[in-house]
Amino acid sequence: MKGILKLAYKLLVNDKAKFTALLVGITFAVFLMLQVTSTFIGMMKRASSTVYNIAAPIWIMDPAVESASNAIGMPDYVLDAARSLPGVSYAVPVYTGNSLVKLDDGTYQAATIVGLDDASLYGRPRLLEGNIEDLYGENAFVVVKDGDYPKLGSPRVGTEFEVNDHRGVIVGVADVASGGLFGTPTLYTTYNRTLQYLPNPRFTISYVLVQPKSASEIPQIKEQVKSLGYLALTKDEFVDRTSSFYMWQTGMGINIMIVAIMSFIVGLSISGQTFYTFVLENIDKFAALKAMGANNRELIMMILSQAGFTALIGYGLGVGLCSFMITMAKMRLPSFASQMSFLNLGLGLFMVVIIAGVSSYFGVRRVLKIEPFQVFRG
Amino acid sequence: MPFTAIRAMEVGKSFGEGDARTVALRNVTLEAYLGEMLYIVGPSGSGKTTLLSVLSGVLRPDAGTVSVEGTDIWSLAPDRLAELRLHKIGFVFQDFHLFPRLTTAENVAVPLILKKQPWDEAISKAREYLEIVGLTKRADLPPVKLSGGEQQRVAIARAIAAQPDILVMDEPTASLDGDTGHGIVTFVKNQVLNEKRCVIVVTHDSRIYDLASRILKMEDGHLASVTNGGVS
Numbered sequence: 001m002k003g004i005l006k007l008a009y010k011l012l013v014n015d016k017a018k019f020t021a022l023l024v025g026i027t028f029a030v031f032l033m034l035q036v037t038s039t040f041i042g043m044m045k046r047a048s049s050t051v052y053n054i055a056a057p058i059w060i061m062d063p064a065v066e067s068a069s070n071a072i073g074m075p076d077y078v079l080d081a082a083r084s085l086p087g088v089s090y091a092v093p094v095y096t097g098n099s100l101v102k103l104d105d106g107t108y109q110a111a112t113i114v115g116l117d118d119a120s121l122y123g124r125p126r127l128l129e130g131n132i133e134d135l136y137g138e139n140a141f142v143v144v145k146d147g148d149y150p151k152l153g154s155p156r157v158g159t160e161f162e163v164n165d166h167r168g169v170i171v172g173v174a175d176v177a178s179g180g181l182f183g184t185p186t187l188y189t190t191y192n193r194t195l196q197y198l199p200n201p202r203f204t205i206s207y208v209l210v211q212p213k214s215a216s217e218i219p220q221i222k223e224q225v226k227s228l229g230y231l232a233l234t235k236d237e238f239v240d241r242t243s244s245f246y247m248w249q250t251g252m253g254i255n256i257m258i259v260a261i262m263s264f265i266v267g268l269s270i271s272g273q274t275f276y277t278f279v280l281e282n283i284d285k286f287a288a289l290k291a292m293g294a295n296n297r298e299l300i301m302m303i304l305s306q307a308g309f310t311a312l313i314g315y316g317l318g319v320g321l322c323s324f325m326i327t328m329a330k331m332r333l334p335s336f337a338s339q340m341s342f343l344n345l346g347l348g349l350f351m352v353v354i355i356a357g358v359s360s361y362f363g364v365r366r367v368l369k370i371e372p373f374q375v376f377r378g
Numbered sequence: 379m380p381f382t383a384i385r386a387m388e389v390g391k392s393f394g395e396g397d398a399r400t401v402a403l404r405n406v407t408l409e410a411y412l413g414e415m416l417y418i419v420g421p422s423g424s425g426k427t428t429l430l431s432v433l434s435g436v437l438r439p440d441a442g443t444v445s446v447e448g449t450d451i452w453s454l455a456p457d458r459l460a461e462l463r464l465h466k467i468g469f470v471f472q473d474f475h476l477f478p479r480l481t482t483a484e485n486v487a488v489p490l491i492l493k494k495q496p497w498d499e500a501i502s503k504a505r506e507y508l509e510i511v512g513l514t515k516r517a518d519l520p521p522v523k524l525s526g527g528e529q530q531r532v533a534i535a536r537a538i539a540a541q542p543d544i545l546v547m548d549e550p551t552a553s554l555d556g557d558t559g560h561g562i563v564t565f566v567k568n569q570v571l572n573e574k575r576c577v578i579v580v581t582h583d584s585r586i587y588d589l590a591s592r593i594l595k596m597e598d599g600h601l602a603s604v605t606n607g608g609v610s
Binding site for chain 1: 427430431434436437456457460461462463464465467469471472473475477479480484488489491492494495496497500540548
């Protein structure tokens with residue numbers, strides 16, 4: 001069988017024009033599909049950046065919260081109730097909100113403010129510069145060095161600014177797992193300072209972050225929180241809820257899906273037609289092989305290996321091209337939200353397997369139908 | 379007593395149905411022997427290519443039996459029949475049907491590869507057969523770079539590479555000029571034909587009749603006459 005496969009390989013790659021056309025079709029389809037899904041995945045990760053960056057195992061929230069960026073304030077008793085639940089190791093409040101920051105040059109810049117629990121600073125970011133204890137100092141803030149960092153004038157430790165006419169000073173520069181979706185820079189401070197600096201609604205706790213005593217306590221904690229009239233989600237569930245909101249309630253997901261399906265159809269039609277033409281052009285050769293003694297199984301293996309080889313090479317080129325484009329885009333635009341994952345790589349692979357399968361199906365059908373005596377018809 | 383390579387008994391074949399039905403073969407009975415060069419001749423539409431297809435196991439007859447070295451080939455399962463063709467029968471097609479994307483040596487190696495020989499070994503043997511047909515220096519060229527006569531010799535090398543007992547040639551001189559065609563068939567008679575091999579040639583080229591051992595003449599799907607060769 002090895003020799004047959006090598007024969008199939010040579011027949012394929014030596015027909016350079018057809019092979020190139022096949023590769024272009026599949027590469028383009030994979031590139032397009034990966035590009036749109038990578039952008040979607042990148043945006044979804046950004047949409048849940050608060051959840052990824054704070055990384056608490058359980059998040060308690062108002063049941064009406066649809067995404068991580070739209071917190072609904074909860075009364076203080078929710079925090080007290082959470083702390084008293086059996087199975088909870090500890091629970092802390094966190095504040096997330098937005099404010100305008102007045103910079104040195106007098107301009108204003110919208111920023112996301114995250115207020116961490118004063119006692120524990122639970123969910124604090126990894127600092128690149130400064131000491132986290134300095135966050136307890138007067139007017140102290142930590143700035144996140146992400147793609148939106150330059151919008152605050154790339155502040156260093158000691159840089160001053162104003163938030164709602166309050167003086168703020170940068171005491172640290174931090175690194176986080178994910179930047180935000182909305183193009184606003186992020187500042188961390190303590191929970192109580194956010195209450196002093198920002199306009200207060202009636203209820204001020206955005207989320208209660210819970211550390212369970214063990215993973216087995218999570219279902220029980222969720223049930224008890226539900227009985228309080230609130231919602232407890234694990235980190236992954238909260239990310240899924242946020243992604244689901246953007247996917248199904250903003251139109252973003254449907255549009256991405258349409259583009260992904262279109263790329264699949266384009267790839268399928270280009271590759272399918274080209275491959276079928278390739279088989280048709282060689283049909284007399286397949287008939288000759290049949291007459292000489294090749295059996296149907298060997299001919300099917302030849303066609304499947306040709307389609308499979310082209311699909312895998314096209315897939316590799318598509319992945320490479322997409323990685324290159326994303327890398328180039330991120331060099332120019334650090335906040336470019338696009339990220340490949342095993343999910344969309346797997347989806348892309350599944351797509352090319354379908355393209356190869358459908359393309360070879362018609363070729364195989366044609367080859368199986370050809371009668372070897374047709375080769376004598378000259 | 380020569381050994382029978384192929385025996386056909388009352389073979390019949392027709393194409394189409396109803397008014398469009400055409401009878402291609404009517405009760406054809408014949409024997410082809412090892413060591414002979416058997417010609418099947420006749421005008422266009424007389425059924426000679428159909429007969430060759432039936433004898434070589436690529437077209438199933440409607441009636442009659444065909445046995446190759448004692449095996450009733452049309453009672454075999456498709457895969458077994460393909461295997462028999464691979465091991466017993468070599469084909470030289472009218473249009474050669476060489477693979478344009480492969481080198482000459484790779485083309486000759488195809489039946490050896492089908493016989494599961496390792497690639498390098500098959501190529502090496504193919505070069506030996508190209509030497510027999512005098513095309514050693516053309517081994518690494520694609521067939522499109524060769525002349526018609528050279529392509530025919532490559533097709534012959536490919537057909538004999540698997541060392542078949544029976545070689546079938548469909549109109550071997552049709553794509554060649556008179557001298558080249560005669561030279562090719564002479565080459566087959568002198569270099570390829572031996573006492574353990576039978577060569578069946580379908581042709582309507584009377585210029586090569588002198589090379590035949592026997593000549594079967596087909597007319598309207600039946601055998602009209604059998605004559606000894608050597609008659610131009």
